[in-house]
Amino acid sequence: MFFGVAHNSIAAEKVEYLKTDWSFKGLFGKFDRGALQRGYQVYTEVCSSCHSMKYVSYRNLAEKGGPEFTEEQAKAIAASFEINDGPNADGEMFDRPGKLSDKFAMPYENTKAAQAANGGAYPPDMSVLVKARSGGANYIYSLLQGYEDPPIGTVLDEGVHYNKYMYGNKIKMANPLSDGLVEYADGTESTVEQMSKDITTFLMWAAEPHLEARHQMGFKAIVYLIILTILVYFSMKRIWSRVETEV
C-alpha cells in the first residue's frame, strides 16, 4: 500500500487534476444512470468517430449496473450501426444492422487505418481507458477541460495541441468538446464540464461494468467477516480461559 501510493505520486506531481463528486466513489458508490446515458450519447456522437470500444457490446447497454437502456432501446441503438459480417454461403463479406450480441462498431478497419487518419497518432481504444491512466477518472475529466493556448515560447507542430493535463502537455487530439456540442435527449444543458463528467462516468462504467455489484458484494462480505471475527474472538477467549495465558 505504501509503495502503491508512492509510485502513483510520481505521475501526479506534475499537475493537480480537477475533481468532481463522482457518483461511483465510496463504499456504496453507484453509477448515475442519467450520466451514463448522456455519456453514451457523447461517446457515440463525438468520441466514436475516432475511438473504438472493442470490448463493449450493445447488450451491455441494457444490463443491470450500466446505462440500463431498455432492451428495445439497446436493440434500436445496435440496429443503427452497420456491422461487417460473413463470409456468407457465397464466401462474401456483407454488412448488416447490428444486434445486441455485437461488440461496438469500430471507427476504423485496423490500427494502421486509425493512425493514417489521425496524423500518425492512434486514438486509444476506450474500453479500459480510465483504468489505463494513472489519474483515472479525474485525469480524463481534467484532460477534456485542459485545452488552452500554449504559454508564450512553446512552439507546437502542425496538428499538435496544448493541454495542461496531458503528459508533456502536447496532445494530437484536437479539443473535442465545446459548449452545446451535443443536444442531450434529457434536456440537460451540455456545457463542456457537464459533457466531460458524463463521458468520464460512461468510460468508468465501460472499464468496470461490474463496479456496482462489486461494491454491493464488498459491503456484505466485509460486514459478514467483521461479525464472524467478533464471534470467533469471543470463542477464542473462552477456549483460552482454560490456560492461564493472555491471548
Add this chain to the structure above:
Amino acid sequence: MSDHNYIPKSKFGKWFNDRLPLLSLASHLTDYPTPKNLNYWWTFGGILTFCLITQIITGLTLAMHYIAHADMAFESVEHIMRDVNYGWLIRYIHANGASMFFLAVYIHIFRSLFYGSYKSPREIIWIIGIIIYLLMMAAAFMGYVLPWGQMSFWGATVITNLFSAIPLVGEGIVTWLWGGYSVDNPTLTRFFTLHYLIPFLILGLVVLHIWALHVPGNNNPVGIDIKKPSKDTVPFHPYIVIKDGFALLMFMIVFAFFVFYTPNILGHADNYIEADPLVTPAHIVPEWYLLPFYAILRSIPDKLLGVVAMLSAILILAALPWLDTSKIRSAVFRPLYKQFYWILVADVLILGYVGAMPAEGLYLLVARVATAYYFLHFLIILPVLGFKEKTLPIPLSITDPVLGGSPNLVTAKNKESLNQ
C-alpha cells in the same frame, strides 16, 4: 513423527491405520504441542497457507478462461472481467492475493528474524522457506506477464534481459528463455506453463516446511527450548486453530477491502494498455514486493555486478543461521540486536521506496547507501554482534519467570537439575 502412539478406536480404523497411518497423522496434527506464548506474529504461517490455497483455486478457475496467446491474452482477461460469471471477483482476488501473499510472507520472514527462528535446530525449515520465497517471486513475476499489458511485456523484457549479463553465454541464454529473439508468444506460453507449475512445487515445499517444523516444534517469543508436551505447551487443536482462525479473519477483512474497493491500486495503470513492442512505457517498475531488490539491482553501475548483488541479497538469507553467531534466539534478550533489527527493517523499506523512484540523483545515492547497509548487516554486524553483545538473562521456562535459562534444552535441563 508422532510423539505418542495413537490407536484408532474402531476396528476398521485400526486396520486402515496399520496400512496407511493417516489417522496417526491427523492425531499428531491435532495434539501437536505448541508453545502457549506464541503471539500474533506466529499466525502468519496459517495465513500463508490460506493465501497459497486461495491462489491455486482462483488460478485454476482463471486458467479455464484465459488464453495464453500474444494476440488473445489481453482480450481473454477482459472477457474474464466482463462476461465470465464473477470473473471480475476471481481475477481481483488472484491479483490482489499475490500482494497479500507477499505482505504475509514479509511479516513471516521478519518475525523469524526478530525471534531467531532460523537458528539451530531449525536451519532446514528456514532454508526451505527461502526456496519457497524464491519460487514465489518467480511465480509472481510470470503471473504478472500473463495479462500481456504494457508492464507485463516490458517487465518481462527487463527481467529476462538480466540474464544477458552472464559472460559469454548470456545472450544465448536470453534467446533460449524467450524462445525467439524478443519477448513474444513463445515466451508467453512458457511463462504460463511455469506459472501453472510453480504453485504446486511451492505446495510440496510447504509440506516439507511444516514437516521440518514438527520435528523440533515451534520456536516462541522467549526463544528457549521447552519440554513438549508440558505446562508450557497447548495442543494445536483447539487453541492454535482458533487463534490462527481469528487472525486469518482479520487478514481477510483487509484482503476484502482491497478486492472490493481498491482492486487496482497495487497494480500499474499501464498494464491496462495492451502490450506493444514498439512503445516503451515512461517508467518500468516491478510490483511493490520486488522493489527492494530492484533498488539493489539499479544501485550498482555494472550490469553483471548488479545482478549478482540482487541475487546475493536473497541468497545471503540462506546463510543466516551461520552468519548470526549469537546463541540467544529471541531479540527480546538481545538489546543491541533489537536496535539493528529495526534499522534493517527501515533499510528494506527505504530500498522499496527508492526502488519505485527514478534511479537518479538523491534517490540513487540513498539506494547505494541502503544497499551497502543491507550487506553490512548480514556480513559484518550479525557475526560480530554474537561475540560482542551482552545479552539479558533468559528464563528457564515459559511458565516460570525464574531467570538463568539457556536457549538449549540440554543445558537448561542441567541447570534445572543443579537448582533442585
